[in-house]
Amino acid sequence: MTAAIDESRSSPVNPSERIGSIDALRGVALLGVLAINLxxxxxxxxxxxxxxxxxxAAPLDRAVETVLMLAVDMKAFALFSLLFGLGIAIQFEHLSTNPHRALLLFRRLIVLLALGLIHLCLIWNGDILTEYAxxxxxxxxxLFGPRWxxxxxxxxxxALYLALQVWSPPGLFPSFAAIQRDVQEANLVYASGSFWEVMAFRLREIPLIVPLHMYVFPRTIGLFFLGAFIWRSDVVRKPDRVLLFSTAVACVGLGAALIFLKVNGVxxxxxxxxxxxxxxxxxxxxxYGATFVAVAELTSGKTLLGWAVPLGRMAFTNYLAQSVIFCWIFYGYGLGQFGRLGAAEALAIGIAVYIGQVFFSAWWLRHFRYGPVEWLWRTAMYGTQQPMALKGDPLARKRRLGHHSSLVK
Structure with missing residues (x-):
């Protein structure tokens, strides 16, 4: 019995053992990331x-941009960072009996770095995977240290992240002239360039984009730490609805107040x-995170958020798929819509793509254990091909018919 437990805790997390509320939260956060990126x-x-x-801009476009900037911009990315740190902590704990735990997690991040660099250089330079790796x-x-x-x-x-906002290193941010030149060239190349022209310009843009990442890099690491601390504190495993809702009200209220004061110049x-x-x-x-986890603990919440669980389980695949789809829609080698659509029109396209991914993810996970990229990531991490198809799995029927119930696991 003990040997069986040790073996299960030395291999990838079984889909039936995942925490559905976290997957649902990741799936919903993906919509925020999509909206801002788009x-x-x-x-x-x-x-x-x-x-x-x-x-x-047209009134509707201004309204869309205002809502996104105030309520979604950077918040979705911060939430993803928090979830990424929590996810690493879960993996770390799951591999507690594996003597190669550190090597496996190191390999997991190296594979993520490789996939991120491919995404960054060949698909889209707005990549976040490289920074995460x-x-x-x-x-x-x-992670080997104590909770404190x-x-x-x-x-x-x-604290370092907030300090950088006050005392910014001189010369780190691109000059106004450099930004102006880049925007002018982007309007030409991205709108009408061939794939190779777009890729060449994308690579030339990277030195200008790196400083943007440097400003938020301490926040990314800090939220990784915070996500791991939350996991170690059992807030997710043994959720207290009163604590979660209280945290949600306090954080949303204070956060919104700070942004309101900033916007109004108070x-x-x-x-x-x-x-x-x-x-x-x-x-x-x-x-936001506390709100969704608290709602997921309600009986009605399990039904309300169940649709997002498959999307969250395939977040890696869906994130990369969004890049491919939107590059084709907006860049010159595809439909060439770069610079032609308002914020509202672009967001409508994004929502349609997102809804399509909701249905695709649900269909895919009725037949397979993992999303395609998630499967590749796990296979490269463990150095052995992971089982993919659910066919022949004695739990397959349960997973196909009961994926909504995973919100309580």
């Missing part, structure tokens, strides 16, 4: 937001003004 990076140059508007390699050794070390790491790196202190939005973003991400 409106601010695929539709137009990522640097256009730093320049004066060339022409006034590098941050994960820094974070990994600390995780809390200290979260506080240290998040803060007179330069330091407070600089950290209001970054701090509010972190608080809102925590509040």
């Amino acid at each position: 409106v601010t990076e695929f539709r137009v140059s990522i640097f256009e937001q730093f320049l004066p508007a060339a022409r006034p 590098i941050a994960g390699l820094i974070f990994l050794p600390f 070390l995780l809390a200290s790491g979260a506080a240290t790196f998040l 803060l007179t202190s330069r330091s407070l003004d600089s950290v209001a939005t970054p701090a509010g973003t972190i608080l809102l991400a925590l509040g």
